Amino acid sequence: MNDLAIYFITSLCAVYITLIVVFLFGLLRRSRQVNGRCLSVSVIVPARNEATNIDACLRALAAQTYPDDHLEIIVVDDRSSDDTAARIDKWTRRLPNLSRVSVTHQNYICPKKNALWQGIKHARGDIIFTTDADCRPGPNWITSNLAHFAPDVGMVIGHAPLLQNEKVLSGLLSLQALIVSTLAAGSAGIGFPLTCSGRNMAYRRKAFDEVKGFNDIGHIIGGDDVLLMRQFAQKSAWKIRFNADADAFVPSASHPDNLINRQVRYQSKTIHYGIPTLILAFAVYIFHVVLATLPIFFWTDAELFYLVGSCLGIKIIADAVFLLFGSIQFKSLKLLLWFPVLEILIIPYIVIICALGTLSPFKWK
Incomplete structure (x- = not known):
């Protein structure tokens, strides 16, 4: 040789x-917490055929410790063919700050970006939180993330663990989620954020509008989280912070179905980084x-x-x-x-x- x-x-x-x-x-650097004012928050939850998950998600969001008068929850029904809409409507009668938005047209090729945009259009909050319908945010999720919004911070990302069972595949998928969060925390800690999870992220509406939302990435399938974060990093002066506090973890179930397709989809975003x-x-x-x-x-x-x-x-x-x-x-x-x-x-x-x-x-x- x-x-x-x-x-x-x-x-x-x-x-x-x-x-x-x-x-x-970067991983060892902790994001500085601030004692900010009580900001208005909009939580956007895109949901498509999530009748089996949406109740648990909304139950978790209803248990948030953040003041209800500064919080709205918007669930976007993305043309579900099951009972998702009916279940959401049942919750709207219990939660005055909850509303349902139905997707009626396609602004972007990516279905999830389209659903998120439909929700954001109706949002009134200064800070947009996003999570998925199969996620279970802890009661201090909003409060913990808001503590990291210093005046120069435009986005806060966090850990999104997968609920694990005794099966090998579940363990490996949970370990993969840990790798993603470790890489996200480490890269954000050095000011060069590489990845994140849309199951646990929050950003200023003002910053979202500054980078023109999903307009420049709407033609790409996937990337509603990572590519939006890259927009913030490349096209604005806003800083991105990782919140490693346990209160901000957002667990969700693993999805072993269509495994290869999901993994290929996850990796397809790299060429746009x-x-x-x-x-x-x-x-x-x-x-x-x-x-x-x-x-x-x-x-x-x-x-x-x-x-x-x-x-x-x-x-x-x-x-x-x-x-x-x-x-x-x-x-x-x-x-x-x-x-x-x-x-x-x-x-x-x-x-x-x-x-x-x-x-x-x-x-x-």
Whole structure:
């Protein structure tokens, strides 16, 4: 193996480890809380065929400790064919600050962006909160997130864990959610937010209007959360903060159905992140391609085996440290039991699913 190949592989490994270290530094930085005035809040919940989930979601929102006279809840019925609308209407008779909006036309190709926009159009709040119909926000969700809205903060994102059962797939999906939140907290902590979850985010209506809402990303399927966050980061001076407080966690059920399609959909947004992020993502992707393929095609090269094996060992240690800090931050140490399975699957997952996310079509739910 020539010196150029050695330099190339070790450079990719160095980039990966550097990113882990930088994100760990960001993870350890806590967002500063402020004692702000009582802001008006609009919670937007898009719902499509969520009759089995909407009651629990609205029960959780009804239990919020935030003053009712500063809070409105808007559930957007996105052309449901089940009893979702009827269940929402039943709740409107119990909660004066709850209303239902029905989607009647399509402003954007992405159904969820369209539903969110229909709700935001009717919203009167200074701060927009979004979550999904299968989520269960804790009672202090709104209060906790508002404490992070300093005058220069336009968006607050948070942890969205998945409820876990004893099944392997559920454990892996829960660990994936932990990885997303750890990466979100770490990248936001260094002022370069990379990801977030629409199940747990809040932003100023003023900032949303400044970046023209979903207008520039409405043609992209998916990305109602991450791509909107990237709009805030790239097109405005507003800061983005991660709220790691346990009171702000928003758990939801995992969805093992249509698993491949969902995973491809999640990864399809990467190509729209912007040049700096794409360069980093490409370096990480090539690093995993190298780990997956070089030993297969050059299995007779002992030096290469040693180098790739060393890089793989370093990567596993770095991943373990990264997730250890994340699991401590988000009180999810039990999820580390799935770490060995994750490390077996993560390289083929990145190599195959990320490629499909860029090249392959997928269906919305």
